[in-house]
Amino acid sequence: MQLEIFRTLWGYLGDKAQAVAQTREAGFDGLEARLPLTPAERAEFGRSLASTATPYICTLFTAHDVLPAQAASAAQHLADLEQKLAWASELAPRFCNVLAGNDRWPVAQQVEFFGQALDVAARSGLQVLFETHRGRSFYSPWPTLEVIRQLPALRFTSDISHWVVCCERLLDDPFDDLQPFIERVVHIQARVGYDQGPQVPHPAAPEYARELAFHQAHWEAIWACQRARGETLTTLTPEFGADGYLHQLPFTAMPVADLWQLNQWMARTERAHFADFTRAGGAHD
Numbered sequence: 001m002q003l004e005i006f007r008t009l010w011g012y013l014g015d016k017a018q019a020v021a022q023t024r025e026a027g028f029d030g031l032e033a034r035l036p037l038t039p040a041e042r043a044e045f046g047r048s049l050a051s052t053a054t055p056y057i058c059t060l061f062t063a064h065d066v067l068p069a070q071a072a073s074a075a076q077h078l079a080d081l082e083q084k085l086a087w088a089s090e091l092a093p094r095f096c097n098v099l100a101g102n103d104r105w106p107v108a109q110q111v112e113f114f115g116q117a118l119d120v121a122a123r124s125g126l127q128v129l130f131e132t133h134r135g136r137s138f139y140s141p142w143p144t145l146e147v148i149r150q151l152p153a154l155r156f157t158s159d160i161s162h163w164v165v166c167c168e169r170l171l172d173d174p175f176d177d178l179q180p181f182i183e184r185v186v187h188i189q190a191r192v193g194y195d196q197g198p199q200v201p202h203p204a205a206p207e208y209a210r211e212l213a214f215h216q217a218h219w220e221a222i223w224a225c226q227r228a229r230g231e232t233l234t235t236l237t238p239e240f241g242a243d244g245y246l247h248q249l250p251f252t253a254m255p256v257a258d259l260w261q262l263n264q265w266m267a268r269t270e271r272a273h274f275a276d277f278t279r280a281g282g283a284h285d
Contacts, residue, residue: 001227003274004235005267006057008189009033011242011259017048026264030055032097032237035088046091057187057237058093059131060084062100066243067135070104074113077101078120085124094235095127097157097187101137110137111150118153129186131157134198140166141178148180158185159239160218161193168195170214178218185222189239190215190266199245201256204265219270220277227281236274238266 007028012019016033023031031049035058036042049056063072063080072080077100088096101113114130114137121128130138138144138156141163148154158181164170171178192203192215200208219236226234240246240262247256 001223001231001278002233003271004029004055004233005271006030006032006055006235006237007267008237008239008241008263010239011246016045020048020052020054023054024052028267030057030094030235032057032059032239034058035060035084035091037087042087042090049091056091056093057095057097057235058088058091059097059099060088062098066099066133068102070102072102074101074105074109074116077113078116081117082120082124085120085126085128089124089126093126095129095187096121096124097129097131099131099133099136103135103137103139105137107143107146110143110147113137114147114151114154118151127155127186129155129157131189132159132162134162134166141171141176141181145178145180148184152180152184154184156181156185157187157189158182158218158222159189159191160215161191161198164193164195164211164214165198170195170211172214172217182218182221183225185225186235188219188222188234188236190219190236190270191239191241191245197245199240199247201247202262202265203240203269216273219273223274223277224281236270238263238270240266 005028007023009019020031031054036045062077063069085096100117101110132138192200192212194200194211200211203212223234240259242259246259248254249256
């Protein structure tokens with residue numbers, strides 16, 4: 001099994017065409033970025049991706065941004081998903097990573113919504129994964145596991161840092177059995193969270209060694225399931241980001257670390273981690 005590491009554009013404020021070129025130069029295999037919402041932006045971004053043959057993971061949100069509009073109905077979420085998947089198809093993404101639904105909905109409504117979302121995804125012709133994210137339907141492991149029980153066809157992007165802060169603990173107790181979820185993860189967003197936040201100041205800091213080890217064990221469990229299914233490729237995006245995630249010094253708004261350096265460190269570390277995992281798994285990898 002091979003690992004491809006994608007660069008996130010979350011927190012990047014520069015030109016997308018320049019970012020595409022820089023992505024390859026920095027040793028990343030592709031780019032993960034939000035879906036451009038205007039035809040002109042999609043056309044320009046598509047040309048940059050095509051001219052450099054850069055693989056693309058498309059991230060999109062239903063109704064309408066990272067946090068959902070609270071007044072939006074399930075029908076509005078579905079219509080928005082259908083429209084955005086049509087736009088995403090213009091960019092020929094490897095797959096679409098979707099932040100969908102609303103954490104307020106009861107489980108019965110979640111199940112009904114994602115049953116219909118699976119139908120929308122199938123009609124789009126794109127592979128669609130649903131991300132674990134606070135504020136969205138899969139904000140916590142426990143309702144997620146119940147939805148999986150009723151809709152086993154769901155496939156996921158795992159960003160377990162959200163679950164760590166939601167549950168206010170590392171999910172490493174024997175009772176925290178996430179196996180049905182782990183078996184359905186296709187893509188990993190590699191950010192290290194801790195019990196009081198979704199992003200540690202720096203994953204290399206020794207005071208966060210336990211948190212890093214927990215996340216890496218979770219990623220290994222995903223890789224092991226993928227290997228057992230006979231997958232030949234797995235993807236991972238280091239996703240340290242801004243928007244309140246990046247710690248700042250009081251009174252100065254000075255970031256305690258550089259986002260680009262954080263994500264490059266995570267990429268190097270996970271390439272080495274995956275190589276160790278592969279060697280331990282035997283020659284068939």
